[in-house]
Amino acid sequence: MAERGVQQKASDLFIECLEAEGCEYIFGVPGEENLDFLDSLSRSSKIRLVLTRHEQGAGFMAATYGRHTGKTGVCLATLGPGATNFVTAAAYAQLGGMPMLMITGQKPIKKSKQGRFQILDVCAMMGPITKYTHQMASSDNIPSRVREAFRLAEEEKPGATHIELPEDIADEHTDSRPLQRSLVRRPTADAKSIHQAVHAMENARAPVLVIGAGANRKMTGKMLLEFVETTGIPFLTTQLGKGVIDERHPRFLGCAALSAGDFVHRAIEDSDCIINLGHDVIEKPPFFMRESDGPKVIHVSTKTAEVDPVYFPHIEVIGDIANAVWQMKEAITPSPSWDFDHMLAYRRAELEHTAPLAADARFPIFPPHLVQQVRDCMPEDGVICLDNGVYKIWFARGYSAYLPNTVLLDNALATMGAGLPSAMMSAMLYPDRKVMAICGDGGFMMNSQEMETAVRLGLNLTVLILNDSSYGMIRWKQANMGFKDWGLEYGNPDFVKYAESYGAHGHRVTSSANLRDLLAHCRDTPGVHLIDCPVDYSENDQILNKDLKALSKAL
Structure with a gap:
């Protein structure tokens, strides 16, 4: 850290401020407007850059870091399209109560020679979906603005914050220095x-x-x-x-x-x-x-x-x-x-009702049986990270969580595409624990490119894809609301070959017994594994609605 009174580059100061906040990782996709920041980051001995394949994946990883640790996760993107790709992750963190700071670049704000090329009012865009957003207009203010962004991100209810760092501000020189974190204790009840x-x-x-x-x-x-x-x-x-x-x-x-x-x-x-x-x-x-x-x-x-x-x-x-x-x-x-x-008595009745369902070993795999197989496979401290789909209901109801933050699901924004990046972050934080991403085929494909990131990072991770070649949750509701079955089916790649193309291990479920064996094999074998698992959602309505209401009323 530079001595007080000595000028240093603003981007160097920004990195020092992040280090003072305890930042360990920055996830993102840099652009040319971030090059000063990136150069300063290259000299940090405390912060690791994790290059992702999409800004949304970076945002989900940063938010999950915040969810696990209670500390602010940090992610980086350029201006314009890079910043807009953060929007879903910002809402995910904001609604879900996960502390996160997004840093985005911008063209020079003092002397611009490129008109409005790629320029959006990113702070105005981020305003409704963050706790705090600020464009840096002076390098002298970097310490106070970074401190405020972290403070607000972690204060109850935690959420997303945003700082825009224009490239001319990043290139300025300043004698400002990082501010210390304050000691805060929440008030107690009257x-x-x-x-x-x-x-x-x-x-x-x-x-x-x-x-x-x-x-x-x-x-x-x-x-x-x-x-x-x-x-x-x-x-x-x-x-x-x-x-x-x-x-x-x-x-x-x-x-x-x-x-x-x-x-x-x-x-x-x-x-x-x-x-x-x-x-x-x-x-x-x-x-x-x-x-x-x-x-x-x-x-x-x-x-x-x-x-x-x-x-x-x-x-x-x-x-x-x-x-x-x-x-x-x-x-x-x-x-x-x-x-x-x-x-x-209602709890005992539920367990009696679900036991035979969990034992139903039909193929394609029946959701209650799938939940039981995953629970039997995962150790007490194992972490499952669910994407969003109809299977989330089955896991929320039937998968027993033994420890906090071992079942990461999104019941706030309920976005698709977060399951894989969330599991990647969990595997990075807890390399000695078993981690599994559980994704529908639709949600997986929204950020499937992060398989390359997972392989490059050398993670130990299982990705379980529940394959029904459709947007199953909406298709189920379409049927429940009396609409015809239309417009929600699609084709999938060969997921085994797809995984192997990234350098991961691909597997395909062919029976219920095969599912059990594959889950155990992937759990115990290092590397990134993908399991393509056909599922049968045909009885969702009968089991989750009609039978339960009839049985519970009878008690």
């Missing part, structure tokens, strides 16, 4: 609100915990487990709350993967007091409130509730969630009149 929440729980007949996206943070899981063990109150999760507590726990009621009508929703309906932890309106609500009656709802979060026609909590406990749960645990006296029998 004692009166804790008392009100505890009083409501103690006087309820059947309280229940709902663990949402905002509760999927470090330390929160530990406190929640202690709370459940102390009180015996059952819990369920939203899709983004999976794994906060080990789902093998006897008080686990399930994951709210469907909009309504599932066993877990019947368990919620049996409660007269819902403790809603880390509720985020980006997820489909696991329950709907009514104005005149219904259960008492306690909102526990870092921020006050966003009220809408179906969510208007009676009590709000605002502050650090882990601390709030600890305070409630210390204050509560479990009530002898609590009755959880009906709730737990």
Whole structure:
């Protein structure tokens, strides 16, 4: 680091500021407007450049870094088309609560000689989908703007930030120096609100915990487990709350993967007091409130509730969630009149209902059986990264998560194309853990070029492609809504040869037993593996809707 008072190039200062924030990787596709920045980065001993094949893949990797670590992931693109390719990844991070900083280049802003060639107002474009966006107009301001971008990206609710670095600003010289990170602790909940929440729980007949996206943070899981063990109150999760507590726990009621009508929703309906932890309106609500009656709802979060026609909590406990749960645990006296029998019966009924489905070894592969095969294959700390498709519902409902962030799915933006880059980042961060990307054929092809990146990086990774040669989720809904089956089928490449063309290992499933053997082989063999797995979604509607409603009503 240059001494104070000594001039240095602005791009060198920018890299020093990133190093001061603890940046480890920059993912991206540089352009000519980034060349000063790229040259400065080449001299960094602390930051690794990860060159991807598309800016969207870089953004998904940066967001996943933030999701796993709680620290800001950083990605890089040029101006114009490079910046626009970040838009989906920005929305993915913003809605999903993943800290990420996007750095984009720009033509000179002081003396431009190229008219409007490739020039968009990128900051205006990023404004609605980020927490912060800024065009650097002076090299002296780089330290404060980088510090602010990281601060806001990591502050609850985490999300996306953006800085545009024009090439003439990058080439300036300045004597500014990086700012130190500040020590920040989140406020704790007010004692009166804790008392009100505890009083409501103690006087309820059947309280229940709902663990949402905002509760999927470090330390929160530990406190929640202690709370459940102390009180015996059952819990369920939203899709983004999976794994906060080990789902093998006897008080686990399930994951709210469907909009309504599932066993877990019947368990919620049996409660007269819902403790809603880390509720985020980006997820489909696991329950709907009514104005005149219904259960008492306690909102526990870092921020006050966003009220809408179906969510208007009676009590709000605002502050650090882990601390709030600890305070409630210390204050509560479990009530002898609590009755959880009906709730737990719904969970037992679900397990009884799904067991024969999971054992159905038909070919093409039946989704419940696929979920069971993957769960049997993956170790406790293994990470599965789902793209978006109808299979996501099956995994959310049926795949037991044992640890936080071992089931990475997107129930916020719900974009296709993120599964492979997300798994690549997971494999980079945790080289000693087993990682699997689970993608529909449609979603995989949206960023399939990142297979080359995975091979080049020497990752150990399995990519499981669920092949039905169509956009299966939309096709399913098309049928449910009474439309004719039309416009959603396509052809696929030979995925085995496709994988091999990148230097990966390609495999094809030919039977249920073959799937089990291939999953084990790819798990235990180094390198990048792709498995082409034909799937049968023909009974989605019958199993996920009609049967479940009939069975759960009968209880």
